[in-house]
Amino acid sequence: MKAFVYLGTGRSGLEDRPKPELQRPSDAIVKMVKTTICGTDLHILKGDVRSCTPGRILGHEGIGVVDSVGAGVTTFRPGDRVLVSCISSCGKCEPCRRNMYSHCTTGGWILGNTIDGTQAEYVRTPHADTSLYAIPKQANEDAVVLLSDILPTGFECGVLNGKVAPGSTVAIVGAGPIGLAALLTARLYAPAEIILIDIDANRLDVAKRYGATAVVLNGPDGKAVETVMKRTGNRGVDTAIEAVGVPATFELCERIVAPGGTIANIGVHGTEVALHLERLWDRNITITTRLVDTVSTAMLLKMLQSSYLDPAFLITHRFRLDQMPAAYETFGSAATTRALKVIVEA
Numbered sequence: 001m002k003a004f005v006y007l008g009t010g011r012s013g014l015e016d017r018p019k020p021e022l023q024r025p026s027d028a029i030v031k032m033v034k035t036t037i038c039g040t041d042l043h044i045l046k047g048d049v050r051s052c053t054p055g056r057i058l059g060h061e062g063i064g065v066v067d068s069v070g071a072g073v074t075t076f077r078p079g080d081r082v083l084v085s086c087i088s089s090c091g092k093c094e095p096c097r098r099n100m101y102s103h104c105t106t107g108g109w110i111l112g113n114t115i116d117g118t119q120a121e122y123v124r125t126p127h128a129d130t131s132l133y134a135i136p137k138q139a140n141e142d143a144v145v146l147l148s149d150i151l152p153t154g155f156e157c158g159v160l161n162g163k164v165a166p167g168s169t170v171a172i173v174g175a176g177p178i179g180l181a182a183l184l185t186a187r188l189y190a191p192a193e194i195i196l197i198d199i200d201a202n203r204l205d206v207a208k209r210y211g212a213t214a215v216v217l218n219g220p221d222g223k224a225v226e227t228v229m230k231r232t233g234n235r236g237v238d239t240a241i242e243a244v245g246v247p248a249t250f251e252l253c254e255r256i257v258a259p260g261g262t263i264a265n266i267g268v269h270g271t272e273v274a275l276h277l278e279r280l281w282d283r284n285i286t287i288t289t290r291l292v293d294t295v296s297t298a299m300l301l302k303m304l305q306s307s308y309l310d311p312a313f314l315i316t317h318r319f320r321l322d323q324m325p326a327a328y329e330t331f332g333s334a335a336t337t338r339a340l341k342v343i344v345e346a
């Protein structure tokens with residue numbers, strides 16, 4: 001089968017690989033129908049994710065059709081159309097029983113990281129009963145792909161951890177797919193202000209169209225902090241969501257969070273970030289970090305089905321699996337290509 005493989009920092013490519021086989025009774029083999037690329041895949045290519053070693057098939061998102069199931073799988077049968085969660089969870093271990101699927105002792109974020117992922121014709125999905133979701137009939141399957149990772153991530157790591165509340169003031173740093181997913185799901189809580197901050201004017205335009213009350217270009221003049229402080233009457237924001245994954249944007253969140261507020265980190269960080277306790281120690285703030293647990297996936301699927309949530313606008317480009325290098329090139333050069341999410345058909 002065709003598969004897109006990480007070959008070491010800065011190197012990747014399409015390879016021919018054997019079709020995966022069932023290894024455990026709880027496994028399923030899924031024939032991929034659609035997959036996509038995540039900002040985290042770009043971090044892997046940069047060498048930021050040390051757990052992902054050369055030779056790994058990338059990808060932790062997508063939908064497909066169940067091809068075969070192990071003897072222990074009771075919920076799914078060959079032919080079922082399923083959403084593959086980016087997080088594999090056994091549902092039984094101690095972290096799973098605490099709804100912290102991301103730290104499942106035999107799962108977590110393993111797909112496209114420590115085991116082969118979804119950017120291939122087939123994928124082996126461990127703990128299939130608790131890690132796959134039946135796709136509701138008549139659902140827009142392109143939009144469903146966005147529920148593997150970015151919608152639950154923006155919602156759980158950004159909105160829930162950031163305690164977005166009615167009437168509150170929110171800033172989201174990073175208007176990539178994750179930041180925009182945080183924007184869509186923050187709106188469910190009716191905050192008074194949602195300010196999107198990015199270096200990419202096109203992405204900020206998209207944010208404005210989909211509910212940002214203000215956008216701030218984080219340009220070389222370094223005025224973003226000043227602009228946010230002015231807009232909030234010098235108070236800062238109740239929730240500062242970091243959706244980029246570089247030191248400068250975390251430090252920006254430290255500067256704009258209001259007393260009593262929360263910095264909710266989403267970004268994957270590959271380098272050291274300064275924590276300015278000399279400024280923050282007396283400001284009663286909370287800092288949260290989270291690897292998405294995907295505990296909200298079933299709820300988000302229902303909201304998609306009822307059209308209460310419509311993230312399909314995030315899809316800007318389409319490719320076939322054999323065009324994966326071009327898909328990465330397009331997704332990785334968003335400033336010029338205006339890409340948000342790409343759909344890759346297997």
Ligand SMILES: NC(=O)c1ccc[n+]([C@@H]2O[C@H](COP(=O)([O-])OP(=O)(O)OC[C@H]3O[C@@H](n4cnc5c(N)ncnc54)[C@H](O)[C@@H]3O)[C@@H](O)[C@H]2O)c1
Nearest residue numbers: 039040174176177178198199218243244245267268291292
């Ligand atoms: N915690 C989790 O479970 C989890 C899950 C998925 C993704 N992530 C991470 O979330 C982050 C965002 O993902 P994405 O897919 O949206 O990535 P992306 O690369 O498409 O988007 C990042 C955005 O940040 C902007 N940006 C870059 N530098 C900036 C700066 N100095 N100031 C303001 N904006 C800046 C970019 O223009 C871009 O729009 C990544 O770090 C990704 O790895 C985390």
Ligand SMILES: [Zn+2]
Nearest residue numbers: 038039040149
């Ligand atoms: Zn991801």
Ligand SMILES: [Zn+2]
Nearest residue numbers: 090093096104
């Ligand atoms: Zn578990």
